[in-house]
Amino acid sequence: MIGSTLLLAALTGLTTLSSAAPTPYTTKRGASGKRGLAFGKGNADKTALFAGEASWGYNWEAQLLPGLASGVEYVPMLHDDQTVFTSGFAAFAKGLIEGGTSKHILSINEPDQTETGGACMDIGRTVNAHKAHIQPLADAYPDVKIGSPSVTNGGGEMGLTYLKNFLAACHGCRIDFVCPHWYNGGDIEAFKTYMRNFHTETGKPLWISEWAAPGGDVQFMKDAIKWMDETDFVYRYAYMSVDSTLTAGSALTALGAAYASA
Template sequence: MSIKSTLFLGLAALSAMTEAAPTKRASAGKRGLAFPKQNNGVAGSTYTQLFKNYDQITWMYDWEAVIEGTPVTGLEYVPLLHSNEDWCTAGWSANVANAQKDYKVSHVLSFNEPDQCGGGGSCMSVSDAVTAHKKYIQPLASSLKIGSPAVTNGDGEAKGINWLKSFVSACSDCQIDFVVAHYYAWDKAADFKAYLTKFHETFNKPVWVTEFGVTEGDAPTFLKEVLPWMDQQSWIERYAWHMAAPTTSESSLKYLLNEAGNALNDVGTAFAS
């Protein structure tokens, strides 16, 4: 075979390989997995293994600062201080330090839904949250990026954006690198976009959406519209659907996995793809 023929075949093979190789989107890096620490006796980190072939997924969190079990490799971990209760604060600093040994850690998250009592909310007054944030979160600011408490999209004087405005004002000497939103509503993408835009314009900081879900309607279609939009907004840094766990008949939300917890469902496929 001539050198010219060999060169031609080599270039053809290279071209075929290039066309077949998967290409990451330019926005890759925002999408993360929120998973339960435990789910009916199963370590929630187990479910992350189902996402190992999806390059869009780059980070994870479990509403705590400790992971049980073995998560998929290669994801950044973001510790969270759920509340100011002893079960959360005891060992917080040590848990963050240990997490840094086992995973890439560059950010931490403050309290989970302090503007809500029940339903996973930490039910904290603004003054209590400021005191605890300064004691437990602020000391990490020299080495990690700090998120605000995550608030619901509730509408009221002590809910959602209004609660967080009061917190930011009272904690004006705190380092807050990004603000954190949760959003649950029907499948109207325009409402979702409008709320997050308002959230960003209120605080003029990067936004993380660490929980969002559809309570009524077509979740996969909703995701197909809002994911590209979030990826295009430079001010939205990260987001995670609620959640990487088996869907149950008891919840109005569809999670990312089927009821058996052994495969992605239609929502999971729409989110990860």
């Protein structure tokens, strides 16, 4: 997918955006607190392999199954507006928030994506779903931080363009951070440029909820982690993913070992 750069001026005053960066959530070992884990449903137990290095995790849904490592925050996500995801979303999220497990909420996953894994929703549907299911939680729990829909790095009407159109249309929505994805090769300077532009165009902290090193490029992973850990406007990030690349069975892969120790 290709990154894109587009205007933001039209957004000014059209949606309610929080300007303050969220409060950091530190790990047990006092690292940056940014590193997270994207794991498949039923694989929460694998988070123990990253104990002390990951402060949070998610599985693209709101329901948390047993096995999450101690000290790891679980972050519920509303994957899309299908009943299978919306029917229990509020109850799961409220239980996690009130139980002290969750301090953040993630919105729709890749509504701009029409292929496998993406929600494939137009702006209107995405705004309606966010207002119906995410904004009520923002209103009820003002200390919980709320994310934008996660978008691809696709060009045209996808990616950053899609997100800015969402922000312009979601009147009265509280958005504390925005969520870009990166699957656009292993050029670390291109990665940095894209993320800087995403931050500049939205004026919000970045929660990079999916990114990947092409071909398991360990050096790109390490360079990206170093930059994200040192960059103030990058709030959190999660490599894609615990199940597909970072572990093999119950053991870390070489890439997973790098993610756990970089």
